Amino acid sequence: xxxxxxxxxxxxxxxxxxxxxxxxxxxxxxxxxxxxxxxxxxxxxxxxxxxxxxxxxxxxxxxxxxxxxxxxxxxxxxxxxxxxxxxxxxxxxxxxxxxxxxxxxxxxxxxxxxxxxxxxxxxxxxxxxxxxxxxxxxxxxxxxxxxxxxxxxxxxxxxxxxxxxxxxxxxxxxxxxxxxxxxxxxxxxxxxxxxxxxxxxxxxxxxxxxxxxxxxxxxxxxxxxxxxxxxxxxxxxxxxxxxxxxxxxxxxx
Amino acid sequence: xxxxxxxxxxxxxxxxxxxxxxxxxxxxxxxxxxxxxxxxxxxxxxxxxxxxxxxxxxxxxxxxxxxxxxxxxxxxxxxxxxxxxxxxxxxxxxxxxxxxxxxxxxxxxxxxxxxxxxxxxxxxxxxxxxxxxxxxxxxxxxxxxxxxxxxxxxxxxxxxxxxxxxxxxxxxxxxxxxxxxxxxxxxxxxxxxxxxxxxxxxxxxxxxxxxxxxxxxxxxxxxxxxxxxxxxxxxxxxxxxxxxxxxxxxxxxxxxxxxxxxxxxxxxxxxxxxxxxxxxxxxxxxxxxxxxxxxxxxxxxxxxxxxxxxxxxxxxxxxxxxxxxxxxxxxxxxxxxxxxxxxxxxxxxxxxxxxxxxxxxxxxxxxxxxxxxxxxxxxxxxxxxxxxxxxxxxxxxxxxxxxxxxxxxxxxxxxxxxxxxxxxxxxxxxxxxxxxxxxxxxxxxxxxxxxxxxxxxxxxxxxxxxxxxxxxxxxxxxxxxxxxx
Numbered sequence: 001x002x003x004x005x006x007x008x009x010x011x012x013x014x015x016x017x018x019x020x021x022x023x024x025x026x027x028x029x030x031x032x033x034x035x036x037x038x039x040x041x042x043x044x045x046x047x048x049x050x051x052x053x054x055x056x057x058x059x060x061x062x063x064x065x066x067x068x069x070x071x072x073x074x075x076x077x078x079x080x081x082x083x084x085x086x087x088x089x090x091x092x093x094x095x096x097x098x099x100x101x102x103x104x105x106x107x108x109x110x111x112x113x114x115x116x117x118x119x120x121x122x123x124x125x126x127x128x129x130x131x132x133x134x135x136x137x138x139x140x141x142x143x144x145x146x147x148x149x150x151x152x153x154x155x156x157x158x159x160x161x162x163x164x165x166x167x168x169x170x171x172x173x174x175x176x177x178x179x180x181x182x183x184x185x186x187x188x189x190x191x192x193x194x195x196x197x198x199x200x201x202x203x204x205x206x207x208x209x210x211x212x213x214x215x216x217x218x219x220x221x222x223x224x225x226x227x228x229x230x231x232x233x234x235x236x237x238x239x240x241x242x243x244x245x246x247x248x249x250x251x252x253x
Numbered sequence: 254x255x256x257x258x259x260x261x262x263x264x265x266x267x268x269x270x271x272x273x274x275x276x277x278x279x280x281x282x283x284x285x286x287x288x289x290x291x292x293x294x295x296x297x298x299x300x301x302x303x304x305x306x307x308x309x310x311x312x313x314x315x316x317x318x319x320x321x322x323x324x325x326x327x328x329x330x331x332x333x334x335x336x337x338x339x340x341x342x343x344x345x346x347x348x349x350x351x352x353x354x355x356x357x358x359x360x361x362x363x364x365x366x367x368x369x370x371x372x373x374x375x376x377x378x379x380x381x382x383x384x385x386x387x388x389x390x391x392x393x394x395x396x397x398x399x400x401x402x403x404x405x406x407x408x409x410x411x412x413x414x415x416x417x418x419x420x421x422x423x424x425x426x427x428x429x430x431x432x433x434x435x436x437x438x439x440x441x442x443x444x445x446x447x448x449x450x451x452x453x454x455x456x457x458x459x460x461x462x463x464x465x466x467x468x469x470x471x472x473x474x475x476x477x478x479x480x481x482x483x484x485x486x487x488x489x490x491x492x493x494x495x496x497x498x499x500x501x502x503x504x505x506x507x508x509x510x511x512x513x514x515x516x517x518x519x520x521x522x523x524x525x526x527x528x529x530x531x532x533x534x535x536x537x538x539x540x541x542x543x544x545x546x547x548x549x550x551x552x553x554x555x556x557x558x559x560x561x562x563x564x565x566x567x568x569x570x571x572x573x574x575x576x577x578x579x580x581x582x583x584x585x586x587x588x589x590x591x592x593x594x595x596x597x598x599x600x601x602x603x604x605x606x607x608x609x610x611x612x613x614x615x616x617x618x619x620x621x622x623x624x625x626x627x628x629x630x631x632x633x634x635x636x637x638x639x640x641x642x643x644x645x646x647x648x649x650x651x652x653x654x655x656x657x658x659x660x661x662x663x664x665x666x667x668x669x670x671x672x673x674x675x676x677x678x679x680x681x682x683x684x685x686x687x688x689x690x691x692x693x694x695x696x697x698x699x700x701x702x703x704x705x706x707x708x709x710x711x712x713x714x715x716x717x718x719x720x721x722x723x724x725x726x727x728x729x730x731x732x733x734x735x736x737x738x
Contacts, residue, residue: 050693053685074692075701083693090690094708103704104694141708158694 001028001194002065002081002165004049009060011041011048017058018044020222026166026197033200033208035233036219037241042201043087045219046168050084051077064165079108081165085155085172092142097154098124100142101161127160131187149180156187166197173207185210205237218244284379284505284536287478288371292397296354298481302326305451308354312420312454315427325440325450332444340597342568346542351483351514353452354398359420361393361403368394372401379505381474388720390469391416395486396476398454405471413462414498416471419487422458429460430489437520437576438548445570446546449485449518456486456517461496461527470499470532470718475515477506477541483514490520492527492555501532501721508538512567515541521549521557525579528556534721536728537566539595545571548603551611553579560717563590563598564728572630574603577611577642588617589710589725592625593732601630601662602646606672610641615648618710622653622732626660633665633674640671648678651709653702681709703733 004026011019018041026032034042048055049062051074062069069077092100101124106115128135133153143151152172159167169188173181188198188211200211208216208230216232217224220241225248226232236244296307305326309319334343362368365382376382376394385392391405393416400418409416415426422430440450457473477484492498506513515537523529529549537543543566549557559573575584586602604613619627627650635642644667650659659680667674683705691701706729707714714722 052689073698074689075695075697078693078695086690086693090684090687092687092691092705092708094711095704100691100694100704103696103700107695107697107700162694 002197003027003063004082004166004197004199005061005063006049007061007063009045009048009062010058011044012056012058013044013054018222019048021060022219022223024199024217024224026199028165028197029192029194030215031192031198031200031211031213032215032217033202033213033233034217034219034224035202035205035236038203040219041222042219043170046084046170046199046201049077049168050074050082075107078162083159083162083164083167085152085159085167085169087171087174089143089151089155091144091146093144095142096139097142097157098138101138101158104158104162124161127157130190131157131160132183133157148175149177149183152176152180152184153187156184160187160191164196166199168199168201170201171203172200173202173204181207182210205233208233220244220248285507285538286375286378287507288375290355290357290371290478292355292479293358294354294356294398296352298352299349300326300351300353300452304353308452308454311354311356312359314420314423318423321435321440322451322453325447328441329444329447329451332441332447334444339570340568340599342597343542346512346514348448350481352479352481353483353485354454355479355482356397356399356454357401359399361400361418363402363404365402368402372396375476375478376402376474379474379476379503384472384720388469388718389472390467391471393418393457393473394476395455395473395484397478397482397484400455406469409467409469412465412467414465414467415458415460417458419453419456419458419489422489426458426460429491430458433491433520433522434489435520437522437550438518438546442546445516445544446518449487449516449546452483453485453487453518455484456488456519457490457500458488459490459498459500461492461498463493464495465493466497467499470501472501472503475502475504477504477513477515480509481511481513483516485515486517488517488519489522490529490531491522492524492529494524495526497528499530499532499718501534501718504533504535504537506538506541509540511540513538513541515543515545517545517547519545519547523549523551523555523557523582525552526554527552528558530558530560531573532560532717532721534562534564534725534728535566535569536564537569539565539567539593541566543569543571545569547571547573548576549574549584550576550578551582551584553608554581555579556583556585558585558587559602560587561589561600562725563588563600564732566596566598568597568599570599572601572603572632574605574632575613576605576607577613578607580608580610582608582611584611584613586615586617587713587716588615589713590617590619590627591706591729591732592619592621592627594623594625597626597628599628599630601628601632603632604634604644605632606635606639606642606644609639611639612643614644615646616713617648618651618713619649619659620651620653620706620709621659626658628659629661629663631663631665633663633667635667635669635672635674637668639669642672644674646674646676649709650680651706652680652682653706699734700730703730706733
């Protein structure tokens with residue numbers, strides 16, 4: 001069973017510290033939700049783990065199955081099993097989803113090994129059927145002119161094909177109407193299982209009605225300040241984030 | 254200068270720059286090897302009337318051709334470099350340091366077995382005999398100044414198709430070729446067409462009889478092997494009424510420390526209702542000055558399409574053109590240029606509408622990487638007295654990293670109100686976020702860039718014959734892999 005360990009992580013963007021000592025362990029089969037107000041470092045956390053060059057990890061450790069990934073390039077981390085579902089996925093004009101995924105899978109093979117084309121398409125179509133995605137979808141260029149919902153569906157399909165050990169889902173629910181949200185949630189729920197650990201980053205409780213987390217963490221000012229089970233999310237929904245801030249202020253005083 | 258002799262001499266030769274993996278096909282690393290040759294025919298270094306006389310005499314040319322060459326030489330010397338609009342880098346060409354004619358003989362072999370070993374090895378490394386077997390109707394393989402191999406499948410020659418080199422074409426079929434030779438591109442069109450007209454050697458002469466549709470492409474492969482050398486092939490393709498032909502050319506040269514010159518002239522004539530498609534995948538080493546003049550004349554209902562891919566070279570200046578001479582003639586230029594560090598791709602298209610209801614289409618895509626520079630120059634001319642003419646021009650530039658430079662100089666002159674034109678241009682960048690997105694899916698930085706570039710040209714690459722679009726993709730992959738620091 002895979003495991004992602006984040007230990008006392010500090011992350012800066014252009015010398016400004018955003019994540020200030022965050023620790024969290026995600027085991028295979030678990031779904032963790034990180035909630036929190038805007039600007040508390042939720043997205044920074046996911047991008048830093050994925051290896052975005054703009055984010056500097058100043059101290060701390062990130063281990064995947066006991067091995068540090070921090071010295072690895074973004075693509076090596078991806079191939080090791082880290083998947084980031086982007087809040088704003090990039091468009092890649094002229095490159096079809098089918099070709100893009102094929103290149104991504106090809107990149108995981110050893111030098112000189114060729115992907116088996118018919119096996120690839122069989123698997124792709126099986127995943128698409130599972131996720132209830134129309135066959136025509138994969139001949140479109142990656143995210144090019146996609147609606148918000150299509151972009152997220154494209155992320156989910158990629159995740160299903162690349163079969164990561166850990167999926168970091170950055171505000172996957174933002175900009176989605178309820179139908180799109182349900183499709184995305186169904187996709188994640190379909191993939192849930194001992195082989196996959198999930199970190200759901202979300203601002204709203206709404207997503208958690210569809211993807212029920214095992215753990216909920218509240219992030220504030222670059223740290224996890226409160227952890228609990230799914231009931232914590234309901235509490236946040238009812239009371240907002242202010243009571244957490246007050247609790248923190250009291251604790252400090 | 255050596256005196257001309259008839260015997261083909263192949264010296265003992267030493268192999269240099271051995272590659273570990275001689276890949277089939279043309280990629281930049283695969284092209285980067287050369288064999289030390291001793292040439293039976295060598296016009297020496299530098300350019301003078303004697304050079305011209307030497308070339309003409311070894312080729313046993315008719316007096317009118319020598320005349321034509323000598324006149325062209327005068328023209329060449331009298332014309333200035335076009336540096337008032339073109340890059341000053343042209344001034345770095347020293348015409349007196351170039352070798353103008355090197356060959357092992359003037360008669361190409363009809364079978365690969367007869368081709369001298371080292372030359373044969375070169376083309377085998379480049380995958381030419383294999384491609385010939387697989388999908389070509391005929392092949393001409395030029396090694397420095399002359400074709401070493403030239404063959405056309407029997408089924409095609411039986412249809413009356415002529416596919417020979419320029420020397421043979423002018424000697425054996427003067428009545429056919431003289432009529433159009435130097436007529437589409439006059440000697441004095443530009444300084445380099447004048448130079449080519451003076452020293453031309455090699456290139457293809459093709460005639461397709463009325464109504465004949467050549468099912469498979471004809472291919473020429475141009476290989477520069479020698480240092481300080483100038484290759485000046487001359488190609489003339491005549492498609493008679495209602496005929497169709499696809500011609501493809503590939504080119505490579507090894508990387509030398511000194512510069513090499515390639516200056517071709519290509520003339521196309523599509524008679525009434527004929528179709529010519531001319532495809533170039535150029536992959537010169539980055540010491541080659543590639544200064545080529547290409548133009549076609551499309552008669553009534555005829556169609557000429559240039560597909561031009563420029564990868565490599567130090568400086569390429571090439572603007573394939575179509576003169577739309579007959580009513581309803583169609584002209585098209587599809588151009589892809591990739592300028593990497595130290596390279597300047599100065600490319601474009603020329604469309605001259607000279608009859609009613611003629612249409613032209615230009616789609617030019619350029620990719621600039623690192624210090625690479627791309628320039629698009631286009632001319633579209635529709636005079637006032639014509640009606641029903643249409644032009645569409647699209648220029649898209651892709652920049653990879655901030656040092657890249659791209660310029661667009663479209664000159665569209667449409668007179669009168671019975672014609673239409675549309676012009677679109679775009680510049681886009683491969684952003685850091687896009688690369689990160691692809692890397693996050695497991696692609697290396699180089700693979701990501703290469704995929705972005707292939708996506709950018711995807712709509713054009715799809716118009717190529719399959720074998721060439723696969724080749725183009727491979728070339729781009731190699732260029733992009735190499736460009737990541």
